[in-house]
Amino acid sequence: MEVQHKNILVAPLNWGLGHATRCIPVIRNLQECGYNPIIASDGAALELLKLEFPNLKFLELPSYKITYPKCGNNFRWKMLQSVPNIIRAVVKERNLVKKWVKDHALSGIISDNRLGVYNPKIPCVFMTHQLNVLTGSTTFLTTSVHQHFISKFNECWVPDVDSKPNLSGKLGHIDETLINLKYIGALSRFRKIKSDVKNDLLVLLSGPEPQRSFLEQKLIAELQQYKGSVVFVKGVVAKQQHCFQSENIMFYNFMQSAQLEQTLNESNLVLCRSGYTSVMDLAKLRKKAFFIPTPGQFEQEYLAQKLQKERLVPFCNQDDFSLKKLEEVEQYKGLIYCENEVSWKKLFSLFEGK
Known part of the structure:
Protein backbone atom coordinates (compact mmCIF):
# COMPACT_ATOMS: atom_id res chain seq x y z
CA MET A 1 0.00 0.00 0.00
CA GLU A 2 1.39 3.40 -1.05
CA VAL A 3 2.21 5.81 1.78
CA GLN A 4 0.41 9.16 1.50
CA HIS A 5 2.78 12.03 2.29
CA LYS A 6 1.19 15.09 3.87
CA ASN A 7 1.24 18.25 1.73
CA ILE A 8 2.81 21.27 3.45
CA LEU A 9 2.63 24.68 1.79
CA VAL A 10 5.88 26.69 2.09
CA ALA A 11 5.43 30.34 1.14
CA PRO A 12 8.34 32.82 1.33
CA LEU A 13 7.92 36.55 0.76
CA ASN A 14 9.45 37.87 -2.45
CA TRP A 15 11.47 40.75 -0.96
CA GLY A 16 15.02 40.22 -2.11
CA LEU A 17 16.09 36.57 -2.17
CA GLY A 18 16.73 36.00 1.55
CA HIS A 19 13.26 34.76 2.48
CA ALA A 20 13.36 32.20 -0.33
CA THR A 21 16.91 30.97 0.32
CA ARG A 22 16.40 30.48 4.04
CA CYS A 23 13.35 28.34 3.22
CA ILE A 24 15.61 25.92 1.32
CA PRO A 25 16.77 24.05 4.47
CA VAL A 26 13.15 23.97 5.70
CA ILE A 27 12.00 22.41 2.41
CA ARG A 28 14.86 19.89 2.46
CA ASN A 29 14.04 18.85 6.01
CA LEU A 30 10.34 18.50 5.21
CA GLN A 31 11.31 16.07 2.46
CA GLU A 32 13.68 14.16 4.75
CA CYS A 33 10.89 13.81 7.33
CA GLY A 34 8.51 12.35 4.78
CA TYR A 35 6.40 15.39 3.91
CA ASN A 36 5.56 16.71 0.46
CA PRO A 37 6.37 20.44 0.23
CA ILE A 38 4.35 22.61 -2.14
CA ILE A 39 5.99 25.97 -2.77
CA ALA A 40 4.12 29.24 -3.25
CA SER A 41 5.61 32.68 -3.94
CA ASP A 42 6.06 35.14 -6.80
CA GLY A 43 8.75 36.81 -8.87
CA ALA A 44 12.45 36.09 -8.38
CA ALA A 45 11.83 34.12 -5.16
CA LEU A 46 9.58 31.69 -7.01
CA GLU A 47 12.00 31.36 -9.95
CA LEU A 48 14.94 30.65 -7.63
CA LEU A 49 13.07 27.88 -5.80
CA LYS A 50 11.94 26.35 -9.11
CA LEU A 51 15.62 26.02 -10.02
CA GLU A 52 16.48 24.51 -6.63
CA PHE A 53 13.54 22.06 -6.51
CA PRO A 54 12.51 21.30 -10.12
CA ASN A 55 10.45 18.26 -9.13
CA LEU A 56 8.15 19.98 -6.65
CA LYS A 57 4.75 21.59 -7.25
CA PHE A 58 4.70 25.39 -7.46
CA LEU A 59 1.86 27.85 -6.98
CA GLU A 60 1.89 31.59 -7.65
CA LEU A 61 0.90 34.17 -5.05
CA PRO A 62 0.14 37.86 -5.70
CA SER A 63 3.06 40.27 -5.55
CA TYR A 64 3.34 42.74 -2.67
CA LYS A 65 4.82 45.11 -5.30
CA ILE A 66 7.54 46.36 -2.98
CA THR A 67 10.13 48.68 -4.51
CA TYR A 68 12.75 50.87 -2.90
CA PRO A 69 13.12 54.64 -3.35
CA LYS A 70 16.08 56.13 -5.20
CA CYS A 71 16.89 58.07 -2.03
CA GLY A 72 17.22 56.13 1.24
CA ASN A 73 15.72 59.02 3.23
CA ASN A 74 12.40 58.36 1.49
CA PHE A 75 12.25 54.68 2.50
CA ARG A 76 9.54 55.02 5.15
CA TRP A 77 7.34 57.17 2.87
CA LYS A 78 7.78 54.63 0.04
CA MET A 79 6.74 51.82 2.37
CA LEU A 80 3.66 53.77 3.44
CA GLN A 81 2.75 54.20 -0.23
CA SER A 82 3.05 50.42 -0.64
CA VAL A 83 0.51 49.65 2.14
CA PRO A 84 -2.56 49.56 -0.18
CA ASN A 85 -0.76 47.10 -2.49
CA ILE A 86 0.23 44.92 0.47
CA ILE A 87 -3.32 44.90 1.86
CA ARG A 88 -4.75 43.88 -1.53
CA ALA A 89 -2.14 41.12 -1.84
CA VAL A 90 -2.88 39.83 1.70
CA VAL A 91 -6.61 39.61 0.94
CA LYS A 92 -5.87 37.72 -2.30
CA GLU A 93 -3.52 35.39 -0.40
CA ARG A 94 -6.20 34.51 2.13
CA ASN A 95 -8.70 33.69 -0.63
CA LEU A 96 -6.20 31.64 -2.62
CA VAL A 97 -5.06 29.66 0.43
CA LYS A 98 -8.67 28.91 1.37
CA LYS A 99 -9.09 27.34 -2.08
CA TRP A 100 -5.71 25.57 -2.02
CA VAL A 101 -6.41 23.90 1.33
CA LYS A 102 -9.14 21.94 -0.43
CA ASP A 103 -7.70 21.65 -3.96
CA HIS A 104 -4.25 20.47 -2.83
CA ALA A 105 -5.25 18.67 0.38
CA LEU A 106 -2.94 20.81 2.52
CA SER A 107 -2.08 19.52 6.00
CA GLY A 108 -0.11 22.56 7.09
CA ILE A 109 1.44 25.90 6.15
CA ILE A 110 4.84 27.52 6.74
CA SER A 111 4.69 31.19 5.80
CA ASP A 112 7.90 33.20 5.76
CA ASN A 113 6.61 36.74 6.33
CA ARG A 114 3.59 36.39 4.02
CA LEU A 115 0.83 37.84 6.17
CA GLY A 116 -2.15 36.34 4.36
CA VAL A 117 -0.87 32.79 3.87
CA TYR A 118 -2.92 31.37 6.70
CA ASN A 119 -6.01 29.23 7.19
CA PRO A 120 -7.74 28.46 10.52
CA LYS A 121 -8.63 24.91 9.45
CA ILE A 122 -5.03 23.60 9.39
CA PRO A 123 -1.86 24.13 11.49
CA CYS A 124 -0.05 27.28 10.34
CA VAL A 125 3.47 28.54 11.12
CA PHE A 126 4.74 32.09 10.66
CA MET A 127 8.53 32.27 10.26
CA THR A 128 10.25 35.59 10.89
CA HIS A 129 13.29 37.18 12.53
CA GLN A 130 11.36 40.45 12.97
CA LEU A 131 9.29 40.34 16.11
CA ASN A 132 10.14 44.02 16.27
CA VAL A 133 9.74 45.78 12.90
CA LEU A 134 12.07 48.78 12.93
CA THR A 135 10.77 51.83 11.06
CA GLY A 136 12.18 54.69 13.09
CA SER A 137 9.53 56.80 14.85
CA THR A 138 6.76 54.43 13.67
CA THR A 139 8.37 51.26 15.07
CA PHE A 140 5.67 50.82 17.73
CA LEU A 141 2.92 50.90 15.10
CA THR A 142 4.60 48.56 12.58
CA THR A 143 5.57 46.13 15.34
CA SER A 144 2.03 46.06 16.75
CA VAL A 145 0.52 45.38 13.31
CA HIS A 146 3.06 42.65 12.59
CA GLN A 147 2.51 40.93 15.93
CA HIS A 148 -1.26 41.11 15.35
CA PHE A 149 -0.82 39.04 12.20
CA ILE A 150 1.63 36.66 13.91
CA SER A 151 -0.92 35.96 16.66
CA LYS A 152 -3.27 34.36 14.11
CA PHE A 153 -0.79 31.54 13.45
CA ASN A 154 -0.45 28.40 15.59
CA GLU A 155 3.31 28.93 16.02
CA CYS A 156 5.94 31.55 15.25
CA TRP A 157 9.40 30.24 14.38
CA VAL A 158 12.35 32.60 14.83
CA PRO A 159 15.55 31.56 13.02
CA ASP A 160 17.88 32.46 15.88
CA VAL A 161 18.70 31.34 19.42
CA ASP A 162 16.87 32.56 22.53
CA SER A 163 20.07 33.47 24.38
CA LYS A 164 23.13 35.67 24.09
CA PRO A 165 25.11 35.95 21.92
CA ASN A 166 22.63 35.88 19.07
CA LEU A 167 22.43 37.20 15.52
CA SER A 168 19.16 39.15 15.35
CA GLY A 169 19.40 41.22 18.54
CA LYS A 170 16.29 43.27 19.31
CA LEU A 171 14.74 42.32 15.95
CA GLY A 172 14.11 38.76 17.07
CA HIS A 173 13.86 39.19 20.85
CA ILE A 174 11.11 40.97 22.75
CA ASP A 175 10.44 41.67 26.42
CA GLU A 176 6.92 40.27 26.45
CA THR A 177 6.35 36.65 25.41
CA LEU A 178 4.35 35.80 22.31
CA ILE A 179 2.28 32.63 22.61
CA ASN A 180 3.80 29.63 20.81
CA LEU A 181 7.07 31.41 20.02
CA LYS A 182 9.87 28.97 19.11
CA TYR A 183 13.54 29.75 18.46
CA ILE A 184 14.75 27.24 15.87
CA GLY A 185 18.37 28.36 15.47
CA ALA A 186 19.98 30.14 12.53
CA LEU A 187 18.96 28.76 9.14
CA SER A 188 21.40 28.32 6.28
CA ARG A 189 21.36 26.27 3.10
CA PHE A 190 25.17 26.08 3.21
CA ARG A 191 27.78 23.82 4.83
CA LYS A 192 31.26 24.83 5.89
CA ILE A 193 33.70 22.87 3.72
CA LYS A 194 37.47 22.87 4.04
CA SER A 195 38.65 24.52 0.82
CA ASP A 196 41.65 26.32 -0.58
CA VAL A 197 41.10 30.06 -1.07
CA LYS A 198 40.68 30.81 -4.78
CA TYR A 332 37.25 42.46 13.15
CA LYS A 333 36.73 38.85 14.28
CA GLY A 334 34.29 37.74 11.60
CA LEU A 335 30.87 36.22 12.15
CA ILE A 336 30.34 33.51 14.76
CA TYR A 337 27.74 30.75 14.41
CA CYS A 338 25.38 30.21 17.33
CA GLU A 339 25.06 26.42 17.51
CA ASN A 340 21.57 25.14 18.18
CA GLU A 341 20.40 21.57 17.77
CA VAL A 342 16.99 21.61 16.11
CA SER A 343 14.75 18.57 16.02
CA TRP A 344 12.93 19.06 12.75
CA LYS A 345 10.79 16.01 13.44
CA LYS A 346 9.64 17.61 16.70
CA LEU A 347 8.99 20.96 14.99
CA PHE A 348 6.98 19.30 12.23
CA SER A 349 4.92 17.34 14.77
CA LEU A 350 2.59 20.35 14.70
CA PHE A 351 1.34 19.01 11.38
CA GLU A 352 0.59 15.67 13.03
CA GLY A 353 -1.68 17.28 15.63
CA LYS A 354 0.91 16.85 18.38
Whole structure:
Protein backbone atom coordinates (compact mmCIF):
# COMPACT_ATOMS: atom_id res chain seq x y z
CA MET A 1 0.00 0.00 0.00
CA GLU A 2 1.39 3.40 -1.05
CA VAL A 3 2.21 5.81 1.78
CA GLN A 4 0.41 9.16 1.50
CA HIS A 5 2.78 12.03 2.29
CA LYS A 6 1.19 15.09 3.87
CA ASN A 7 1.24 18.25 1.73
CA ILE A 8 2.81 21.27 3.45
CA LEU A 9 2.63 24.68 1.79
CA VAL A 10 5.88 26.69 2.09
CA ALA A 11 5.43 30.34 1.14
CA PRO A 12 8.34 32.82 1.33
CA LEU A 13 7.92 36.55 0.76
CA ASN A 14 9.45 37.87 -2.45
CA TRP A 15 11.47 40.75 -0.96
CA GLY A 16 15.02 40.22 -2.11
CA LEU A 17 16.09 36.57 -2.17
CA GLY A 18 16.73 36.00 1.55
CA HIS A 19 13.26 34.76 2.48
CA ALA A 20 13.36 32.20 -0.33
CA THR A 21 16.91 30.97 0.32
CA ARG A 22 16.40 30.48 4.04
CA CYS A 23 13.35 28.34 3.22
CA ILE A 24 15.61 25.92 1.32
CA PRO A 25 16.77 24.05 4.47
CA VAL A 26 13.15 23.97 5.70
CA ILE A 27 12.00 22.41 2.41
CA ARG A 28 14.86 19.89 2.46
CA ASN A 29 14.04 18.85 6.01
CA LEU A 30 10.34 18.50 5.21
CA GLN A 31 11.31 16.07 2.46
CA GLU A 32 13.68 14.16 4.75
CA CYS A 33 10.89 13.81 7.33
CA GLY A 34 8.51 12.35 4.78
CA TYR A 35 6.40 15.39 3.91
CA ASN A 36 5.56 16.71 0.46
CA PRO A 37 6.37 20.44 0.23
CA ILE A 38 4.35 22.61 -2.14
CA ILE A 39 5.99 25.97 -2.77
CA ALA A 40 4.12 29.24 -3.25
CA SER A 41 5.61 32.68 -3.94
CA ASP A 42 6.06 35.14 -6.80
CA GLY A 43 8.75 36.81 -8.87
CA ALA A 44 12.45 36.09 -8.38
CA ALA A 45 11.83 34.12 -5.16
CA LEU A 46 9.58 31.69 -7.01
CA GLU A 47 12.00 31.36 -9.95
CA LEU A 48 14.94 30.65 -7.63
CA LEU A 49 13.07 27.88 -5.80
CA LYS A 50 11.94 26.35 -9.11
CA LEU A 51 15.62 26.02 -10.02
CA GLU A 52 16.48 24.51 -6.63
CA PHE A 53 13.54 22.06 -6.51
CA PRO A 54 12.51 21.30 -10.12
CA ASN A 55 10.45 18.26 -9.13
CA LEU A 56 8.15 19.98 -6.65
CA LYS A 57 4.75 21.59 -7.25
CA PHE A 58 4.70 25.39 -7.46
CA LEU A 59 1.86 27.85 -6.98
CA GLU A 60 1.89 31.59 -7.65
CA LEU A 61 0.90 34.17 -5.05
CA PRO A 62 0.14 37.86 -5.70
CA SER A 63 3.06 40.27 -5.55
CA TYR A 64 3.34 42.74 -2.67
CA LYS A 65 4.82 45.11 -5.30
CA ILE A 66 7.54 46.36 -2.98
CA THR A 67 10.13 48.68 -4.51
CA TYR A 68 12.75 50.87 -2.90
CA PRO A 69 13.12 54.64 -3.35
CA LYS A 70 16.08 56.13 -5.20
CA CYS A 71 16.89 58.07 -2.03
CA GLY A 72 17.22 56.13 1.24
CA ASN A 73 15.72 59.02 3.23
CA ASN A 74 12.40 58.36 1.49
CA PHE A 75 12.25 54.68 2.50
CA ARG A 76 9.54 55.02 5.15
CA TRP A 77 7.34 57.17 2.87
CA LYS A 78 7.78 54.63 0.04
CA MET A 79 6.74 51.82 2.37
CA LEU A 80 3.66 53.77 3.44
CA GLN A 81 2.75 54.20 -0.23
CA SER A 82 3.05 50.42 -0.64
CA VAL A 83 0.51 49.65 2.14
CA PRO A 84 -2.56 49.56 -0.18
CA ASN A 85 -0.76 47.10 -2.49
CA ILE A 86 0.23 44.92 0.47
CA ILE A 87 -3.32 44.90 1.86
CA ARG A 88 -4.75 43.88 -1.53
CA ALA A 89 -2.14 41.12 -1.84
CA VAL A 90 -2.88 39.83 1.70
CA VAL A 91 -6.61 39.61 0.94
CA LYS A 92 -5.87 37.72 -2.30
CA GLU A 93 -3.52 35.39 -0.40
CA ARG A 94 -6.20 34.51 2.13
CA ASN A 95 -8.70 33.69 -0.63
CA LEU A 96 -6.20 31.64 -2.62
CA VAL A 97 -5.06 29.66 0.43
CA LYS A 98 -8.67 28.91 1.37
CA LYS A 99 -9.09 27.34 -2.08
CA TRP A 100 -5.71 25.57 -2.02
CA VAL A 101 -6.41 23.90 1.33
CA LYS A 102 -9.14 21.94 -0.43
CA ASP A 103 -7.70 21.65 -3.96
CA HIS A 104 -4.25 20.47 -2.83
CA ALA A 105 -5.25 18.67 0.38
CA LEU A 106 -2.94 20.81 2.52
CA SER A 107 -2.08 19.52 6.00
CA GLY A 108 -0.11 22.56 7.09
CA ILE A 109 1.44 25.90 6.15
CA ILE A 110 4.84 27.52 6.74
CA SER A 111 4.69 31.19 5.80
CA ASP A 112 7.90 33.20 5.76
CA ASN A 113 6.61 36.74 6.33
CA ARG A 114 3.59 36.39 4.02
CA LEU A 115 0.83 37.84 6.17
CA GLY A 116 -2.15 36.34 4.36
CA VAL A 117 -0.87 32.79 3.87
CA TYR A 118 -2.92 31.37 6.70
CA ASN A 119 -6.01 29.23 7.19
CA PRO A 120 -7.74 28.46 10.52
CA LYS A 121 -8.63 24.91 9.45
CA ILE A 122 -5.03 23.60 9.39
CA PRO A 123 -1.86 24.13 11.49
CA CYS A 124 -0.05 27.28 10.34
CA VAL A 125 3.47 28.54 11.12
CA PHE A 126 4.74 32.09 10.66
CA MET A 127 8.53 32.27 10.26
CA THR A 128 10.25 35.59 10.89
CA HIS A 129 13.29 37.18 12.53
CA GLN A 130 11.36 40.45 12.97
CA LEU A 131 9.29 40.34 16.11
CA ASN A 132 10.14 44.02 16.27
CA VAL A 133 9.74 45.78 12.90
CA LEU A 134 12.07 48.78 12.93
CA THR A 135 10.77 51.83 11.06
CA GLY A 136 12.18 54.69 13.09
CA SER A 137 9.53 56.80 14.85
CA THR A 138 6.76 54.43 13.67
CA THR A 139 8.37 51.26 15.07
CA PHE A 140 5.67 50.82 17.73
CA LEU A 141 2.92 50.90 15.10
CA THR A 142 4.60 48.56 12.58
CA THR A 143 5.57 46.13 15.34
CA SER A 144 2.03 46.06 16.75
CA VAL A 145 0.52 45.38 13.31
CA HIS A 146 3.06 42.65 12.59
CA GLN A 147 2.51 40.93 15.93
CA HIS A 148 -1.26 41.11 15.35
CA PHE A 149 -0.82 39.04 12.20
CA ILE A 150 1.63 36.66 13.91
CA SER A 151 -0.92 35.96 16.66
CA LYS A 152 -3.27 34.36 14.11
CA PHE A 153 -0.79 31.54 13.45
CA ASN A 154 -0.45 28.40 15.59
CA GLU A 155 3.31 28.93 16.02
CA CYS A 156 5.94 31.55 15.25
CA TRP A 157 9.40 30.24 14.38
CA VAL A 158 12.35 32.60 14.83
CA PRO A 159 15.55 31.56 13.02
CA ASP A 160 17.88 32.46 15.88
CA VAL A 161 18.70 31.34 19.42
CA ASP A 162 16.87 32.56 22.53
CA SER A 163 20.07 33.47 24.38
CA LYS A 164 23.13 35.67 24.09
CA PRO A 165 25.11 35.95 21.92
CA ASN A 166 22.63 35.88 19.07
CA LEU A 167 22.43 37.20 15.52
CA SER A 168 19.16 39.15 15.35
CA GLY A 169 19.40 41.22 18.54
CA LYS A 170 16.29 43.27 19.31
CA LEU A 171 14.74 42.32 15.95
CA GLY A 172 14.11 38.76 17.07
CA HIS A 173 13.86 39.19 20.85
CA ILE A 174 11.11 40.97 22.75
CA ASP A 175 10.44 41.67 26.42
CA GLU A 176 6.92 40.27 26.45
CA THR A 177 6.35 36.65 25.41
CA LEU A 178 4.35 35.80 22.31
CA ILE A 179 2.28 32.63 22.61
CA ASN A 180 3.80 29.63 20.81
CA LEU A 181 7.07 31.41 20.02
CA LYS A 182 9.87 28.97 19.11
CA TYR A 183 13.54 29.75 18.46
CA ILE A 184 14.75 27.24 15.87
CA GLY A 185 18.37 28.36 15.47
CA ALA A 186 19.98 30.14 12.53
CA LEU A 187 18.96 28.76 9.14
CA SER A 188 21.40 28.32 6.28
CA ARG A 189 21.36 26.27 3.10
CA PHE A 190 25.17 26.08 3.21
CA ARG A 191 27.78 23.82 4.83
CA LYS A 192 31.26 24.83 5.89
CA ILE A 193 33.70 22.87 3.72
CA LYS A 194 37.47 22.87 4.04
CA SER A 195 38.65 24.52 0.82
CA ASP A 196 41.65 26.32 -0.58
CA VAL A 197 41.10 30.06 -1.07
CA LYS A 198 40.68 30.81 -4.78
CA ASN A 199 38.96 34.21 -4.64
CA ASP A 200 40.22 37.25 -2.77
CA LEU A 201 36.76 38.84 -2.81
CA LEU A 202 33.21 37.61 -3.38
CA VAL A 203 30.57 40.27 -4.07
CA LEU A 204 26.99 39.12 -3.43
CA LEU A 205 24.17 41.43 -4.45
CA SER A 206 20.46 41.06 -3.73
CA GLY A 207 17.38 43.05 -2.81
CA PRO A 208 14.70 45.07 -4.59
CA GLU A 209 15.39 47.63 -7.27
CA PRO A 210 16.55 50.27 -7.85
CA GLN A 211 19.03 50.01 -4.96
CA ARG A 212 20.45 46.68 -6.15
CA SER A 213 21.44 48.27 -9.47
CA PHE A 214 22.81 51.40 -7.78
CA LEU A 215 25.15 49.30 -5.67
CA GLU A 216 26.15 47.14 -8.65
CA GLN A 217 27.20 50.21 -10.64
CA LYS A 218 29.11 51.72 -7.72
CA LEU A 219 31.01 48.52 -6.91
CA ILE A 220 31.96 47.82 -10.53
CA ALA A 221 33.45 51.31 -10.75
CA GLU A 222 35.35 50.90 -7.45
CA LEU A 223 36.64 47.41 -8.29
CA GLN A 224 38.46 48.64 -11.40
CA GLN A 225 41.33 49.46 -9.04
CA TYR A 226 41.18 46.19 -7.07
CA LYS A 227 44.30 44.05 -7.47
CA GLY A 228 42.97 40.67 -6.31
CA SER A 229 40.67 38.09 -7.90
CA VAL A 230 36.93 38.84 -7.66
CA VAL A 231 33.76 36.83 -8.15
CA PHE A 232 30.80 39.17 -8.63
CA VAL A 233 27.30 37.66 -8.28
CA LYS A 234 24.67 40.20 -9.34
CA GLY A 235 21.68 38.47 -7.75
CA VAL A 236 19.52 38.65 -10.90
CA VAL A 237 17.70 35.31 -11.16
CA ALA A 238 16.93 34.02 -14.67
CA LYS A 239 16.12 30.71 -16.31
CA GLN A 240 19.75 30.39 -17.41
CA GLN A 241 23.01 31.35 -15.77
CA HIS A 242 25.25 33.76 -17.64
CA CYS A 243 28.88 34.54 -16.76
CA PHE A 244 31.75 36.49 -18.27
CA GLN A 245 35.27 37.55 -17.31
CA SER A 246 36.35 41.19 -17.31
CA GLU A 247 40.02 41.50 -16.33
CA ASN A 248 40.25 40.26 -12.72
CA ILE A 249 36.47 40.01 -12.18
CA MET A 250 34.28 36.99 -13.00
CA PHE A 251 30.63 38.09 -13.27
CA TYR A 252 27.59 35.85 -12.76
CA ASN A 253 23.95 36.90 -12.97
CA PHE A 254 23.16 34.39 -10.18
CA MET A 255 24.33 31.10 -8.67
CA GLN A 256 22.36 28.13 -7.41
CA SER A 257 23.02 26.78 -3.93
CA ALA A 258 25.70 24.16 -4.70
CA GLN A 259 27.89 26.52 -6.74
CA LEU A 260 27.42 29.41 -4.34
CA GLU A 261 28.27 27.19 -1.36
CA GLN A 262 31.54 26.19 -3.04
CA THR A 263 32.35 29.78 -4.06
CA LEU A 264 31.69 31.09 -0.54
CA ASN A 265 33.95 28.46 0.98
CA GLU A 266 36.68 29.32 -1.52
CA SER A 267 36.50 33.09 -0.93
CA ASN A 268 38.61 35.04 1.55
CA LEU A 269 36.23 37.99 2.02
CA VAL A 270 32.55 38.63 1.25
CA LEU A 271 31.07 42.03 0.41
CA CYS A 272 27.27 42.19 0.57
CA ARG A 273 24.15 43.72 2.08
CA SER A 274 23.50 43.20 5.79
CA GLY A 275 20.26 41.29 5.27
CA TYR A 276 19.52 38.76 8.00
CA THR A 277 19.74 35.70 5.73
CA SER A 278 23.20 36.81 4.57
CA VAL A 279 24.20 37.24 8.21
CA MET A 280 23.04 33.67 8.99
CA ASP A 281 24.82 32.21 5.95
CA LEU A 282 28.11 33.95 6.67
CA ALA A 283 27.93 32.99 10.34
CA LYS A 284 27.44 29.34 9.39
CA LEU A 285 30.53 29.53 7.18
CA ARG A 286 32.41 31.66 9.77
CA LYS A 287 33.34 34.17 7.09
CA LYS A 288 34.90 37.60 7.30
CA ALA A 289 32.72 40.17 5.60
CA PHE A 290 32.07 43.82 4.89
CA PHE A 291 28.47 45.08 4.88
CA ILE A 292 26.75 47.85 2.94
CA PRO A 293 23.15 48.12 4.24
CA THR A 294 20.40 49.09 1.82
CA PRO A 295 19.91 52.87 2.19
CA GLY A 296 17.01 53.67 4.47
CA GLN A 297 16.23 50.08 5.43
CA PHE A 298 16.17 50.25 9.22
CA GLU A 299 16.54 46.48 9.73
CA GLN A 300 19.75 46.21 7.69
CA GLU A 301 21.16 49.37 9.22
CA TYR A 302 20.46 48.05 12.72
CA LEU A 303 22.10 44.67 11.99
CA ALA A 304 25.17 46.33 10.47
CA GLN A 305 25.54 48.64 13.49
CA LYS A 306 25.01 45.76 15.95
CA LEU A 307 27.65 43.52 14.33
CA GLN A 308 30.17 46.35 14.02
CA LYS A 309 29.66 47.28 17.69
CA GLU A 310 30.33 43.63 18.60
CA ARG A 311 33.58 43.84 16.57
CA LEU A 312 32.44 41.10 14.21
CA VAL A 313 31.90 42.86 10.86
CA PRO A 314 32.55 46.46 9.72
CA PHE A 315 30.14 48.41 7.52
CA CYS A 316 29.66 51.74 5.81
CA ASN A 317 26.84 53.55 4.04
CA GLN A 318 26.47 52.99 0.30
CA ASP A 319 27.55 56.52 -0.68
CA ASP A 320 30.65 56.32 1.53
CA PHE A 321 32.07 53.05 0.19
CA SER A 322 35.55 52.92 -1.28
CA LEU A 323 38.04 50.09 -1.69
CA LYS A 324 40.08 51.42 1.22
CA LYS A 325 37.17 50.54 3.53
CA LEU A 326 37.87 46.82 2.99
CA GLU A 327 41.14 47.20 4.92
CA GLU A 328 39.06 47.58 8.10
CA VAL A 329 38.02 43.91 7.96
CA GLU A 330 41.34 42.80 9.46
CA GLN A 331 40.44 44.53 12.73
CA TYR A 332 37.25 42.46 13.15
CA LYS A 333 36.73 38.85 14.28
CA GLY A 334 34.29 37.74 11.60
CA LEU A 335 30.87 36.22 12.15
CA ILE A 336 30.34 33.51 14.76
CA TYR A 337 27.74 30.75 14.41
CA CYS A 338 25.38 30.21 17.33
CA GLU A 339 25.06 26.42 17.51
CA ASN A 340 21.57 25.14 18.18
CA GLU A 341 20.40 21.57 17.77
CA VAL A 342 16.99 21.61 16.11
CA SER A 343 14.75 18.57 16.02
CA TRP A 344 12.93 19.06 12.75
CA LYS A 345 10.79 16.01 13.44
CA LYS A 346 9.64 17.61 16.70
CA LEU A 347 8.99 20.96 14.99
CA PHE A 348 6.98 19.30 12.23
CA SER A 349 4.92 17.34 14.77
CA LEU A 350 2.59 20.35 14.70
CA PHE A 351 1.34 19.01 11.38
CA GLU A 352 0.59 15.67 13.03
CA GLY A 353 -1.68 17.28 15.63
CA LYS A 354 0.91 16.85 18.38
